[in-house]
Amino acid sequence: MTEQPASRLEICPEALDEAKRSQxxxxxxxxxxxxxxxxxQITDFAAHLCGLPVGIVSILDTDxxxxxxxxxxxxxxxxxxxxxxxGHAMWGDGLMIVPDATADPRFATNPLVTGxxxxxxxxxxxxxxxxxxxxxxxxxxxTVPHPEGLNALQREGLTVLAANVLARLRDSREGAARRAxxxxxxxxxxxxxxxxxxxxxxxxxxxxxxxxxxYHDYYNARWYAFTGVPEGTTDGEAWxxxxxxxxxxxxxxxxxHSLDTGEPYEIEYRLRHHDGTYRWVLGRALPxxxxxxxxxxxxxxxxxxxxxxxxxxxxxxxxxxxxxxxxNIFSVVAGLVHLTGRTHPELSxxxxxxxxxxxxxxxxxxxxxxxxxxxxxxxxxxxxxxxxxxxFAPYHAPxxxxxxxxxxxxTVDDRAATPLALIFHELATNASKYGALSTADGHxxxxxxxxxxxxxxxxxxxxxxxxxxxxxxxxxxxxxIEMSAARQLGGTVIxxxxxxxxxxxxxxxxxxxxx
Numbered sequence: 001m002t003e004q005p006a007s008r009l010e011i012c013p014e015a016l017d018e019a020k021r022s023q024x025x026x027x028x029x030x031x032x033x034x035x036x037x038x039x040x041q042i043t044d045f046a047a048h049l050c051g052l053p054v055g056i057v058s059i060l061d062t063d064x065x066x067x068x069x070x071x072x073x074x075x076x077x078x079x080x081x082x083x084x085x086x087g088h089a090m091w092g093d094g095l096m097i098v099p100d101a102t103a104d105p106r107f108a109t110n111p112l113v114t115g116x117x118x119x120x121x122x123x124x125x126x127x128x129x130x131x132x133x134x135x136x137x138x139x140x141x142x143t144v145p146h147p148e149g150l151n152a153l154q155r156e157g158l159t160v161l162a163a164n165v166l167a168r169l170r171d172s173r174e175g176a177a178r179r180a181x182x183x184x185x186x187x188x189x190x191x192x193x194x195x196x197x198x199x200x201x202x203x204x205x206x207x208x209x210x211x212x213x214x215y216h217d218y219y220n221a222r223w224y225a226f227t228g229v230p231e232g233t234t235d236g237e238a239w240x241x242x243x244x245x246x247x248x249x250x251x252x253x254x255x256x257h258s259l260d261t262g263e264p265y266e267i268e269y270r271l272r273h274h275d276g277t278y279r280w281v282l283g284r285a286l287p288x289x290x291x292x293x294x295x296x297x298x299x300x301x302x303x304x305x306x307x308x309x310x311x312x313x314x315x316x317x318x319x320x321x322x323x324x325x326x327x328n329i330f331s332v333v334a335g336l337v338h339l340t341g342r343t344h345p346e347l348s349x350x351x352x353x354x355x356x357x358x359x360x361x362x363x364x365x366x367x368x369x370x371x372x373x374x375x376x377x378x379x380x381x382x383x384x385x386x387x388x389x390x391x392f393a394p395y396h397a398p399x400x401x402x403x404x405x406x407x408x409x410x411t412v413d414d415r416a417a418t419p420l421a422l423i424f425h426e427l428a429t430n431a432s433k434y435g436a437l438s439t440a441d442g443h444x445x446x447x448x449x450x451x452x453x454x455x456x457x458x459x460x461x462x463x464x465x466x467x468x469x470x471x472x473x474x475x476x477x478x479x480x481i482e483m484s485a486a487r488q489l490g491g492t493v494i495x496x497x498x499x500x501x502x503x504x505x506x507x508x509x510x511x512x513x514x515x
Contacts, residue, residue: 011091012132022062024133028169029176030059030066038168039069042161046140047071049157050123050150054141057165058086059127065136073141083112089124090134095155098122100145121146125162127169135169138162206281206302208239212295214259223302228274244270244278251283262287262295268309271302279306382514384410384420384448391421395428395437402437403428407448410455413514419484426477427459427504436464436501454491454507461501470497 014020033039043055054072058065060081067078081087088106089096101107101120112119124139138161150158197220207220216239224231227242234242243251247269258265265285270278285300385405392403412420424446428437436442442464449456478495481504485491491508 010132011128011134015133018062021133024129024131025059025061025135027173027176028135029172029179030068030169032175033068033168033172034066036069036168039165040071042138042164043069043071046138046158046161049161050140050154052121052123052140052142052146056086056139056141057127057136058084058139059136060084060087060090060134079112083110085110085112085119085122086124086137086139089122089137089139090126090128092126095123095125095150095158096137097149099147099149102145118143120144123150123158125158127162127166129166130170138165203301204303208300208302210285210298210300212297214255214298226274226302226304227272242272244272246270258285258287258298265298265300268305279304280309281305382411382413384412384513387412387417387420388424388446391424392428395432402442403444403446405446405448408450408455410448410450410510411514416489416513419488422484423481423506424459426481430477431461431464431502434465436461439464442501450510453510455510455513457506457508459502459504459506461503464501466499467497467501468499 039057043057045055047053047055054070056070056073057068058078059068060066063081065078065081065084065086067073085098085101085107098104098107099121101110101113101122107113107119107122110119119141121142121144122139124137126137127135129135138158140158201221203220203222206223206226208216208223209218210216214237216235216237219231219234223234227234229242240248240252251267251269254267255265257263264287265283267283268280269283271281273279281302282305283300283302285298287295288297288299290296388405392401392405396402428444431437431442431444436444443462445460445462447456447458447460449458482493485493485506485508489508489512491506491512494505494507496503496505
């Protein structure tokens with residue numbers, strides 16, 4: 001007969017599908033528990049508790065059963081699934097007890113009963129997963145019948161021990177899930193690395209990467225094809241030895257700065273080619289950061305720019321030669337004007353102003369387009385402060401600046417330099433003749449303010465001759481200022497004549513200063 005407790009273990013309806021039940025079993029690392037000491041202790045105690053010779057933890061898949069632990073049962077192959085008593089017990093409502101298998105129609109002809117094993121008594125508690133799938137049972141066996149079955153303590157003890165088996169199974173499932181997650185992450189990382197290497201090797205640039213501390217540990221195929229060095233020989237800090245001797249210190253300093261600050265790395269240097277020559281390349285690198293902002297890796301490229309570099313150098317030589325000739329033209333024209341003034345004294349005043357304007361244009365041109373390295377200004381060539389400072393130099397006193405430039409600096413190109421030079425040359429010239437610069441204590445402040453879409457240049461003269469209102473007539477210089485500001489720069493000019501000194505506000509669109 002079979003004894004069953006009143007409590008019922010819930011079995012998931014999907015468990016009737018053997019394929020799905022097999023899928024659930026596959027999520028447990030069953031093999032890792034085979035012969036586990038913790039399970040062997042459970043089968044030892046189960047057999048001892050029930051006073052029986054055999055205790056087994058059995059797991060049943062679709063076509064076979066596996067003994068994870070056995071006590072009193074000989075080592076060797078497990079009986080076939082179709083002979084298993086546990087295959088019946090795991091589908092039951094609870095503890096299944098068979099007092100005498102020869103008297104039970106389900107098992108009377110079972111080879112385990114009629115054969116050499118001579119099985120007579122069986123008691124098994126089903127092992128049901130948390131999601132309701134039967135997996136096997138914890139059972140105890142004997143070769144003699146036990147009509148009295150098990151007492152209450154033994155039945156309760158087997159149920160408690162079965163719960164402990166389930167806990168071990170649950171741990172194996174969680175461990176298997178963790179290991180599977182790690183394997184997936186490793187596989188994804190490996191696939192990502194493979195895809196990256198394939199992509200990097202197809203790029204025309206040399207690609208490299210480093211650890212957060214700057215240790216170079218990867219170069220793509222293009223690097224080795226360009227340099228011709230054996231793979232791995234430029235790992236670590238050996239890369240710097242591939243640079244031209246004159247570029248090594250500069251490149252190393254720039255790289256250390258990027259590592260210390262996290263700022264992008266960009267530099268041009270000469271890299272040794274496999275044919276022994278040195279070619280110009282553009283090196284760039286950016287840091288990769290994690291969610292906390294810490295740098296996890298640097299990725300960089302080296303782009304061969306040798307031909308472009310040579311072409312730029314050639315263009316620079318041509319540009320300097322043209323600039324030199326233009327400067328000579330300014331000088332020649334200024335000289336012709338001066339000679340004309342000497343032969344026509346009645347025009348000397350007018351021609352003198354014209355020569356000064358030509359000279360101012362020459363200085364502005366030489367600032368933005370120097371004709372040689374020797375004529376290159378100390379300040380940035382695209383600096384509005386620098387351009388105006390060069391223009392105002394002749395108006396300063398020996399030991400003091402009389403025109404002060406304050407406020408924002410603006411990037412300016414050669415196209416904007418000419419009209420700007422004309423505007424402020426006229427203002428400075430007029431100030432030296434009639435305004436603040438015509439007296440010993442007079443001075444001018446030029447304030448530059450960058451607004452959203454405009455640049456405001458405010459010319460303010462002070463401590464010069466007091467003004468008495470609007471001038472009675474407008475000269476050519478004023479017209480030249482208007483023409484330069486409006487027609488060439490697209491701006492506006494507003495003049496004011498307070499008693500303290502002339503004020504001129506010029507507004508120019510920001511886009512007019514550089515292309």
